[in-house]
Structure formats: structure tokens, C-alpha cells
Amino acid sequence: MRRIMQWRTLAFLAASLLAGLVLAGAPVAGEAPGPYVRLAELEVDPAQLDRFKASVSEEIEASIRLEPGVLALQAVSLKDDPAQVRVFEIYRDIAAYATHLETPHFRKFKAETEGMVRSLKLFDTTPLALGTKADGYRTR
Numbered sequence: 001m002r003r004i005m006q007w008r009t010l011a012f013l014a015a016s017l018l019a020g021l022v023l024a025g026a027p028v029a030g031e032a033p034g035p036y037v038r039l040a041e042l043e044v045d046p047a048q049l050d051r052f053k054a055s056v057s058e059e060i061e062a063s064i065r066l067e068p069g070v071l072a073l074q075a076v077s078l079k080d081d082p083a084q085v086r087v088f089e090i091y092r093d094i095a096a097y098a099t100h101l102e103t104p105h106f107r108k109f110k111a112e113t114e115g116m117v118r119s120l121k122l123f124d125t126t127p128l129a130l131g132t133k134a135d136g137y138r139t140r
Helices: 004-022 048-068 095-099 104-114
Strands: 035-044 070-080 081-091 115-124
Touching: 035 048, 035 095, 048 070, 048 081, 048 104, 081 095
Parallel strands: none
Antiparallel strands: 035 081, 035 115, 070 081
16 A cells, blocks of 8 residues: 555656646756747748748737747848848747748748749758847847
8 A cells, every 4th residue: 555655646747847837947858958940041032032022021020029939030141142041040939830831920021032932942940059149239
């Protein structure tokens, strides 16, 4: 009887610990801990590049301002080929990324740029080292 009580106590403690980790947002088996980082490679129609720049700037500003799970969004174009755009994205976790995709400002951006983007490749990445001093730095 005493052994059964010990096992029940152990099972209760294990279940409590697991529930605490889930409620605290800690990763569960199969979910990667830490930030979710993506890289997007886009080819934009050169004739629509100015409109694309305006749309992506508006979308990034709204995402940073409104979404606590968006840690960084940075869009750049290649110097020798401005129609080649790269977007570096860092989210608190994969759930924050999923939330981002459903926001009104992201949906607006996708609708506005649908005919501007000739190709899009998305890459999931493994962060090796992340750092920034660009807090508050904006280009216009």
C-alpha cells in the first residue's frame, strides 16, 4: 500500500511539473525552445519596387509596434540588383510567428504585394548567434 502511495505522489508531482512548464510557455517535446528565425528571399517586379518598399516599411513598422512576439524584422535589397529582397525575421517563438501571419497588417501587406512579388522562398533557420545594437534605428 505504501509503495502505491509513493507512485501516486511521484505521478502527481510529475504531472504538476509538466503542467507548470506548459503554462509557463516552456518547450514540450518536439517544440524548439527560444526564438523562431526565418529568412525570406523575394524577387520583386522592378517596375513596382517603390510601391513594394512602401508596403514592406508599413508592415514592418506595424509588426514591431503592435506585436510583442515580433523581435526583429529587417528588409534589405541587394545593391547590384534592388529587385532581390531579403527579409530577416525573428519571433519570440513559433506561436508568435503563427500569430503574426493572422494579423490585419500582415494580411494587408500580402494582399498589396501579391502582384509585385515574382518569387518567394522561405527558409527556416537555426540561430547560431543573434545580437543587435540597432534598437530604434530606422531607415526612410
